[in-house]
Amino acid sequence: MTTLIDRYVLTAVRHVPEKQRADIDRELRASIDDAVDARLEAGEDRDAAIDATLRELGDPRRLADQYADRPQYLIGPDMYPVWRGVMKMLFTIVLPIVVVVLQTIHALADPHLGRLIGTTIGLTLTIGAHMAFWTTAVFWILERTGVGRHDLVAGEWAPEHLPKYDARVLTLPQLAAQIVWPVLLGTALVLQQFMFTDEPVLDPANWTFWWPYLLVTFALSVAYGVWVFRKAAWSHAVTVANAVLSLAIAVPVVWLLATDRFFNPAFLDSLNWGEVDDPGRWLTRIVLFSVIVGTAFGIVDTAVKAERARRGLPNRVPGTESPLRAG
């Protein structure tokens, strides 16, 4: 029969590297025996002495971690800020884009609102769990092996790295969005002709002019984003350029929608939204509304930013005093 001390020592050494086991086993036994002997001399009975000694030594797995000099954490303070930055980016930018793109494709193939909401929730949870797990797993490996630690955390902080709180500049994520959205829309516009659904979603007749025209305006949107980013300043020229570009996209789209030449009639006929009557009309109305509101918001938003920049007001940070005037 194994004694309590045997069980303690075996549990501890089982969790240390194999080549240290024999030595730690021997030393730990001697130390425990010494402590038990000291308690016996003080008049305790044997079982109580063993029990008290092992209690003092504590959880053998914790002791093993100390012997093996293993970190008792998943991601240490050096790596944590990098991990947090990556997670924040994944959950606020990548996850919404992926879910929206996948669900847009899904909605075109199977436009049923109830199912759509259900799969959106499921998809968000699944993708979110995968992103969190795999990112953390990679960081755990980096933490244990030390690979890449130098590149990730060596960059010493300097005052120049402070954010500018400046209304003038398009930030890098905003530039990315300004580039990614037109590219996604353009890709979707081309692919819908061949994929996603049995019938093309949009009216194929418009390939003679309007769809190529939209592709050109999407390309111009990308160029506009790069231009604003490099210009590094909102100005009235930017307001005007943005308004012209937005209207150049929105006006033809609204006109095509209003005259029922936007969607492919064959596609609208194939729609089935359950009890909703004439789903084609509803889809047209929803898209019409979204385009008008989205375009108006974009134009006003840019105009406000440009006006703030003209007056030299930096962006506000919620919870702080009203912003100081930029020198």
Added chain:
Amino acid sequence: MTSDATLSSHLQELRRGTVVVASLTVLRAPGYGYSLLETLSAAGFEVEANTLYPLLRRLEAQGLLTSSWNTDEARPRKFYRTTPQGDAIADALRTEWTRLDSAITGLDKPAATDLGSNE
């Protein structure tokens, strides 16, 4: 956090590292794990066995201690001894400890340095 817990966490911070100096100093004469534990607690260091034993192996890995098994007695024991390098480090740490002690004592008596007085 209660003030007891606050105090004990600060005490722990303050004591961290003192066990290293004490062990390197005591082990200038060879000793084994349990004997060192006894010596340290008799000298007034509150150190736990589960901290001390792994610490000894780490100091050995750093070359500050050497060890050898003594099998002359019925119970074989691993004896540790401070190396010259360990002795030099312990010396530097003790000097730092003395410096900190006098620095803190100096802060505790502001009248002596005249920093706290009003003009």
